[in-house]
Amino acid sequence: MGKVREHNEDAHYFDADKGIFVVCDGMGGHAAGEVASELAIRSVRAAWGSDETQRLAEVCQETGTPEAKRELLATVRAGAVAAHEAIVAAAAADNAKSGMGTTLIGALVVGNELVFAQAGDSRAYLVRDKIAMQLTEDHTLLARLLSAGIEVDVTGDGSRFRSMLTNALGIGQECKVTTFVVPLADGDRFLLCSDGISEYVPEAEVGTVLTTQPSPARAAQKLIELALERGGGDNATAVVVRVLEAGERPQPAEMVIKDEQTIASSPLWGRRMTPQQRLRALRIAIPRDLAPGEQLPAHFLGGRVCWIVVDGELELDRHRLRAGACVYPESLVGTSPLPDRDGIAVATTDVRALALRADDVRELCEDDTELGEVLMEAVAQLLEAQGVRSTAADRIESSRPHTSSDPIDPPPPVGPPLPITLPADPPTWPKADFDGPTLPRAPALSTPDAIDPPTVPKPPSPQSLLDPPTVPRRSPVESMKDIDVEGPTLPQRQSPFAGKPPPAAPGFGASTPVARKPTPPSGMPSVPPVSARAPTPAVGVPILPPLARTPPTGIPTVGRAATPP
Secondary structure: OOOOOOOOOEEEEEEEEOOEEEEEEOOOOOOOOOOHHHHHHHHHHHOOOOOHHHHHHHHHHHHHHHHHHHHHHHHHHHHHHHHHHHHHHHHOOOOOOOOOOEEEEEEEOOOOEEEEEEEOOOOOEEEEOOOOEEOOOOOEHHHHHHOOOOOOOOOHHHHHHHHHHHHHHEEOOOOOEEEEEEEEHHHEEEEEEOOOHHHOOOOOOHHHHHHHOOOHHHHHHHHHHHHHHHHOOOOOOEEEEOOOOOOOOOOOHHHHHHHHHHHHOHHHHOOOOOHHHHHHHHOOOOOEEOOOOOOOEEEOOEEEEEEOOOOOOOEOOOOOOOOOOOOHHHOOOOOOOOOOHHHHHOOOOOOOEEEEHHHHHHHHHHHHHHHHHHHHHHEEEEEEEEHHHHHHOOOOOOOOOOOOOOOOOOOOOOOOOOOOOOOOOOOOOOOOOOOOOOOOOOOOOOOOEEOOOOOOOOOOHHHHHOOOOOOOOOOHHHHHHOOOOOOOOOOOOOOOOOOOOOOOOOOOOOOOOOOOOHHHHOOOOOOOOOOOOOOOOOOOOOOOOOOOOOOOOOOEEEOOOOOOO
C-alpha cells in the first residue's frame, strides 16, 4: 500500500501455465480505484485465458504469418477494450464510482514471443545481458510534450505533468490500447510494475536488481522495499518474469532469413562490423509495428531513438524509405537536433521496424568498447553521407527561380562613370585577376610627332606565375557583397508571421516568440547554414508558456486520488 494510501488500488494477476501476466493501477478515490483495477483484471483474465485466444496463440506460434499475428494482436487488444467497457458500465450504474479508472500493463506468452498491451503509465521493462530497457511509453502529458519536441523542466513545476494521464481504462468513451511484440531469448527478465515502482527505482537499477537477486520473487520483493525506503508515496506492485527457455521461433524460416538479411543490409552497421558484433548490437533492439499513416517518432520510450526499417515503406521529405533504411541516425548523437514535426517519417504501408534508443546504445558502447568504436564510426559515416546529400539538395533549391510573393530588395542604383585621369608617367599596374602575364598600358601621347617606342615588360618569372594575385583589401561589408556560394544568393524570405504575434498553440494558451539572432547589416545577403537535414527556421513556432496551476485545456487528463509527494 505504501506509506500514504489507506487502501491498495493496485491489482495484479499471473498464470504461468497460460502465460498471462497483468498489473493494474486503479484511481478514483473512495475505493473506486480498487473496484476499477479488479474489474480490469477480471475482464483481461477471462479474455486472454479463453479457448479462442489460446487457439489463436497456437496458430500464430505454428504458422507465424503476419495475418495470424495481426488477428492475435486484435484479440489481445479486444480483451483490454472489454475491460474498459466493463469499468464504464459499472461507473454509470453507481454515481459513487463515477470517474473511476485504471492503468493496464499486461503480457501474453506466445511461443518465443511476448505480446504486450498497455494503457496508462504502468510500465514494462526488459533486462537482457544485464542491460535494462523500458519497453512502454507512458500515456501522460509529459510524454506527449517530450514526443512533440517541447522541453519541459521535470525538476520543477513540470514534474506534475508525470501524473496527468492522457489515456486509461474507464476514462472517456474510447480507450487507446497499445500492443507490441518482443521476441524472447534464454535468460531474459521482464518487469511489469505500477508507477509506485518506476517513480523510485530508475531503469539502470531495475537491471541490477533483476539480475542479482536469486529468484523472480526475491527481485520483486527487493523492488518493493526500495520504493518504501525512498518515500513510498503510492501503491507499489511488481511482477517479475524470468525466461528459462525461449523455444523455437514461430515465424517461417523464409521470413526469418529475409528479416536477418534486411537488417544486415542497413547502413547503420557500416563496413567494419562483423555478424557477431551486429548480433550483440541487436540485443537492445525493440520491435514495433506501424499502420499506414502512423508517424515514426524520433523521441520514443523516454529518449531519442533511431530506427531500422525491417519491412514496409515510409515517406520522409518526399522520399521513399524501404526495408533496410536507417531513420534518424542523428538521434544517436546527443548534440544533433531532432527533426521537427515536418521532418517526421510517415508509414505508407504496414511497417515493421526496430528501435534503438540512444541511452541503450550508450550503455552498449560502454559495456563493449570494441563494438562501440565500430558502431560510432558507422554512424559518423552515415551522417556525413546524409550531409552531402542535404548540401546537394540545398544547392538545387537555391538555383530555382524565386516564386514567393515576398518583396525582393531592388538592386542598388548605378551611378555615372567616374572620370579617369591618366598619370603623366607610365604607371606600374597591379596583377590582373586572371592567370598569365599583365601587359602595361601605353603612355599618353604628347604630340603626334613625339612617339616614344613602347616599353616591353620583362617576362614574368615562373614563381610569379604561381603566386596568387594580389587583391586590394576591402571592408567586410563590401567583400561580403561579392560572395557567391555555389550559385546565386537569394535574399532571405520573410516569415508569414513577420510583424505579427505568432499563433497560439491549441490548448496551451498564449505563446512566446522565438528568440532570433541579430539582423545582418544592410546590404549583406543572408546565407542560410547548411545542415544535415536543412531544417526550416523555427519562425513563429509556439513555445510552452509558464506552467499553470490547472491542466491545459484540449488534452484529456486523468486525475488521481492523491498525488505522490
